[in-house]
Amino acid sequence: MFDYFNCGRVHFLGVGGVSTSLLARFLHTCGVPVSGTDRESGDTLLSLQEAGLDVWTGFLPEKTGRPGAVVYSSAISKSDPEYLYLASCGIPLFERYDLLGAVSKVFSCTVGIAGTHGKTTTTAMISKVLSDAGKKLFSHVGGRCRDQADFLFTGKDYFVCEACEYKKSLLSLRPDIAVVLNAEVDHPDTYKDLSEIYDTFDLYLENAGKNSIRLVCGDSPYYFARQTQNHPMTFGRGENNVFRIVDEREREGRYGCDVLFYGEPVCSFDLSVIGRHNLLNGAACVAVCALLKIDKEVVARSLGSFSGVNRRFEYKGTTRGAKIFSDYAHHPTEIAAALTAARNVLGKKGRLIAVFQPHTFSRTEALLPQFVDSLLFADALILVKEYAAREKEENGMSAERLFYYLKNRDKTYCKTLLEAAAVTIKKIAPGDLILVLGAGDVDLVCDLITGGKE
Numbered sequence: 001m002f003d004y005f006n007c008g009r010v011h012f013l014g015v016g017g018v019s020t021s022l023l024a025r026f027l028h029t030c031g032v033p034v035s036g037t038d039r040e041s042g043d044t045l046l047s048l049q050e051a052g053l054d055v056w057t058g059f060l061p062e063k064t065g066r067p068g069a070v071v072y073s074s075a076i077s078k079s080d081p082e083y084l085y086l087a088s089c090g091i092p093l094f095e096r097y098d099l100l101g102a103v104s105k106v107f108s109c110t111v112g113i114a115g116t117h118g119k120t121t122t123t124a125m126i127s128k129v130l131s132d133a134g135k136k137l138f139s140h141v142g143g144r145c146r147d148q149a150d151f152l153f154t155g156k157d158y159f160v161c162e163a164c165e166y167k168k169s170l171l172s173l174r175p176d177i178a179v180v181l182n183a184e185v186d187h188p189d190t191y192k193d194l195s196e197i198y199d200t201f202d203l204y205l206e207n208a209g210k211n212s213i214r215l216v217c218g219d220s221p222y223y224f225a226r227q228t229q230n231h232p233m234t235f236g237r238g239e240n241n242v243f244r245i246v247d248e249r250e251r252e253g254r255y256g257c258d259v260l261f262y263g264e265p266v267c268s269f270d271l272s273v274i275g276r277h278n279l280l281n282g283a284a285c286v287a288v289c290a291l292l293k294i295d296k297e298v299v300a301r302s303l304g305s306f307s308g309v310n311r312r313f314e315y316k317g318t319t320r321g322a323k324i325f326s327d328y329a330h331h332p333t334e335i336a337a338a339l340t341a342a343r344n345v346l347g348k349k350g351r352l353i354a355v356f357q358p359h360t361f362s363r364t365e366a367l368l369p370q371f372v373d374s375l376l377f378a379d380a381l382i383l384v385k386e387y388a389a390r391e392k393e394e395n396g397m398s399a400e401r402l403f404y405y406l407k408n409r410d411k412t413y414c415k416t417l418l419e420a421a422a423v424t425i426k427k428i429a430p431g432d433l434i435l436v437l438g439a440g441d442v443d444l445v446c447d448l449i450t451g452g453k454e
Helices: 018-029 043-050 081-088 096-104 119-132 166-172 194-207 221-230 278-291 296-305 332-346 361-366 368-375 399-405 417-427 444-450
Strands: 010-013 034-038 054-057 069-072 093-095 109-114 137-140 158-163 177-180 213-217 233-236 243-251 254-261 264-274 314-319 322-327 352-356 380-384 411-414 433-437
Touching (some): 010 018, 018 096, 043 054, 069 081, 093 096, 096 158, 096 166, 109 194, 119 137, 166 194, 177 194, 177 278, 243 264, 254 278, 264 296, 264 332, 314 444, 322 332, 332 352, 332 433, 380 399, 380 417, 411 417, 433 444
Parallel strands (some): 109 177, 352 433
Antiparallel strands (some): 254 264, 314 322
């Protein structure tokens, strides 16, 4: 494995990304010279500059010079001018996940949280509990947490890491505790079918090693299809689970439960974040923390005060008597969960208005029937032109084509975010709930609707 800690300066392409910025901060804190570039400025680049990192926007060969190594994010194309320039100089180039694997080896214990859905929230929950318990850790979360600093590094005992399946980057990790929340069809630009996704999660668990702990949701189709014979530790609602959710309770869309460990009470918690789906995330957190022997009172108190991650059913304000929420959901399962949570918050009064921006052409085409079904949960739907990310239309289906298949009676297609905000404002009535959904830049619709004020 490449020695990033003794190669001289490490230069980051796409340094403004969530993961790359955290890894750049970590190397900098460890005394490694770091530089980085990104296409656009923003809060992340500003925070990196304030932390003393040499980062800038645009391709400036005279500033880039000849670093000892280059780390690039998955958003960087290999036709990118700066990538091509550095490659032509003979400088070693590594994708972000290569560095992630190297960083994990610095820590006494790596906790990897994988899954198609919920891994960001679960990673944030575990990080908060360990931090509240006074443990020394580095938190690698794929989102901005409302409970902790953007960069949480207090020592080298625990590495709590979101293990992303995109480009199979989770395979760079050799976790001491390997968690799988779920596994579904997603990232059709990486996986040809569900079987390949399952194969990848199998290998992730195998990589954990014989002395590591494997923790899998025992309610998931993935568990029954692939893991029953391997006898991992399990969590979930079913009677088969080692860590079992019982005695669920709900208040205004917020859920709580008790968790049993081999039939004995191990923790009771009540969440502040909205959505029944978060009980499974909380149960995974309880299981990990029980295995790490964290005091159950600390776990319960920490989960109870956990306020979530930005763009995970995040309250954005009120306009004309309607509440506005934003959610990162961009997969049909996530959309259904978010809309179900919204319905619980809304109650019997008012309408549920969804603003959705599809993310990537390939995902839209691969999951077309599921998108059609999940979006029916909304009383009114405003569909926004897709966020293409790394793709072109020939890679799949556009939002405009998706609109043709949607069965919602009240549906509108908008080519711009500004148009979507204007249409939404016209539809709003007191008592409505507006849920803005998507992993692209659709969150800006919330600011356009509310004027940026909660």
